[in-house]
Amino acid sequence: MKRALTREKVLATANRLPSFPRAIQGILATLDDPAASARILDQFVRSDPAVAARILYLANSAAAHGGRRDRISNLPFAVSLIGHRKVRELVMMSSLQGFIHSLAERGAGQWLWSHGLAVSICCEEVSRHVAASPLGGAALIAGLLHDVGQLWLIRFEADAFAEVQRVARDEAVSIDLPEKEAFGHDHATIGAWLAENWLLPDPIVQGIQYHHQPDSALDEPLVPIVHIAEVLSHALDLSQSESRVGYLSAQACAKLDLTWNADSQHLFGRIEGRSRHANALLWAA
Amino acid sequence: MQTRLSYFCIEEARPGMVLGALLTVVTDGVLRFSLPSGHVLTEDNLFQLAAHHAEVIYVQEPDPRSAEEAEAEAAMATARVNSIFAGADLANPVTAALFAQVLRFRTA
Numbered sequence: 001m002k003r004a005l006t007r008e009k010v011l012a013t014a015n016r017l018p019s020f021p022r023a024i025q026g027i028l029a030t031l032d033d034p035a036a037s038a039r040i041l042d043q044f045v046r047s048d049p050a051v052a053a054r055i056l057y058l059a060n061s062a063a064a065h066g067g068r069r070d071r072i073s074n075l076p077f078a079v080s081l082i083g084h085r086k087v088r089e090l091v092m093m094s095s096l097q098g099f100i101h102s103l104a105e106r107g108a109g110q111w112l113w114s115h116g117l118a119v120s121i122c123c124e125e126v127s128r129h130v131a132a133s134p135l136g137g138a139a140l141i142a143g144l145l146h147d148v149g150q151l152w153l154i155r156f157e158a159d160a161f162a163e164v165q166r167v168a169r170d171e172a173v174s175i176d177l178p179e180k181e182a183f184g185h186d187h188a189t190i191g192a193w194l195a196e197n198w199l200l201p202d203p204i205v206q207g208i209q210y211h212h213q214p215d216s217a218l219d220e221p222l223v224p225i226v227h228i229a230e231v232l233s234h235a236l237d238l239s240q241s242e243s244r245v246g247y248l249s250a251q252a253c254a255k256l257d258l259t260w261n262a263d264s265q266h267l268f269g270r271i272e273g274r275s276r277h278a279n280a281l282l283w284a285a
Numbered sequence: 286m287q288t289r290l291s292y293f294c295i296e297e298a299r300p301g302m303v304l305g306a307l308l309t310v311v312t313d314g315v316l317r318f319s320l321p322s323g324h325v326l327t328e329d330n331l332f333q334l335a336a337h338h339a340e341v342i343y344v345q346e347p348d349p350r351s352a353e354e355a356e357a358e359a360a361m362a363t364a365r366v367n368s369i370f371a372g373a374d375l376a377n378p379v380t381a382a383l384f385a386q387v388l389r390f391r392t393a
Binding site for chain 2: 048058060061063081082083085086105106171231234235236237243244245246247248249252259260261262263265266269270272273274276277
């Protein structure tokens with residue numbers, strides 16, 4: 001091992017990282033209280049012009065395609081038209097998009113955001129496909145942040161991580177293997193340490209921690225989902241990066257009672273339709 | 286003209302599109318809205334779908350490609366899927382099943 005990273009060493013850098021978005025904490029804290037959740041969303045939507053613009057865009061787009069000629073400029077009406085769940089999703093994605101880009105260095109933000117967005121959509125659609133509870137948006141956050149440990153490595157261990165990436169590419173192995181060799185831990189563990197430090201709920205922390213090795217934590221609700229979602233994002237070539245399917249856990253598929261058969265075509269279609277739309281919406285603003 | 290099936294987000298939907306499958310909107314276990322396969326979408330339908338927070342529709346689109354063009358596209362898609370799965374363990378039945386379904390999806 002070339003250098004041993006520890007939890008303490010990683011978390012000692014926390015004060016040099018941008019603050020984790022308060023909107024996410026607020027949404028997660030009020031998932032069981034729809035009225036409080038609606039208030040939090042309303043505050044956030046009113047205070048963030050980019051989110052407000054995206055909501056108005058979505059509402060006007062839906063209304064225009066339905067033949068409505070007048071333009072919607074009333075934010076509460078726009079929110080009611082596109083729905084609470086979609087607004088919550090948009091607020092979470094928008095705030096994490098800004099966070100990931102502020103966290104990223106050396107041009108890594110775009111790639112990791114694009115990959116995280118693809119995995120988050122796969123997480124939600126796999127949850128829906130197997131009728132698992134999406135845990136009120138937790139699957140989406142786990143998907144967006146599953147590789148946040150790589151952002152940390154790029155920021156604080158840039159040269160060593162570049163070498164790790166080279167080894168993974170040249171030897172065609174999963175990146176967690178040379179990461180463990182170089183740092184003693186992989187990006188999944190580093191990401192889980194960060195997620196814990198940001199006080200994210202345990203299912204999200206576990207989903208990040210075990211996304212490459214789900215078999216050791218299959219009872220954690222998000223672990224099989226994030227693992228399968230990441231494999232699917234590669235299989236469907238959704239990220240703006242090199243897609244490569246490696247290990248797919250048969251146990252994770254069995255845990256979700258997920259079989260790859262003719263029904264999978266609908267799952268793939270939904271994922272692709274939503275990914276195309278989310279990319280257009282979130283890159284346009 | 287031949288047709289092909291594609292998924293669209295509701296914001297991408299247009300009047301005149303033909304549904305490729307039964308479309309249902311279910312909220313809290315209650316069926317709120319449905320349209321049959323083969324239905325031609327109207328402006329009213331699109332506003333109703335937006336109001337019911339539908340997200341994705343399955344549409345039968347005209348396919349203007351010739352047989353040769355479709356075959357060439359399928360060959361390129363097959364090469365891409367093979368490349369993505371080049372390092373995967375296709376002896377594992379679960380991975381092999383995923384590979385087969387992705388190949389089918391990309392070459393449909």
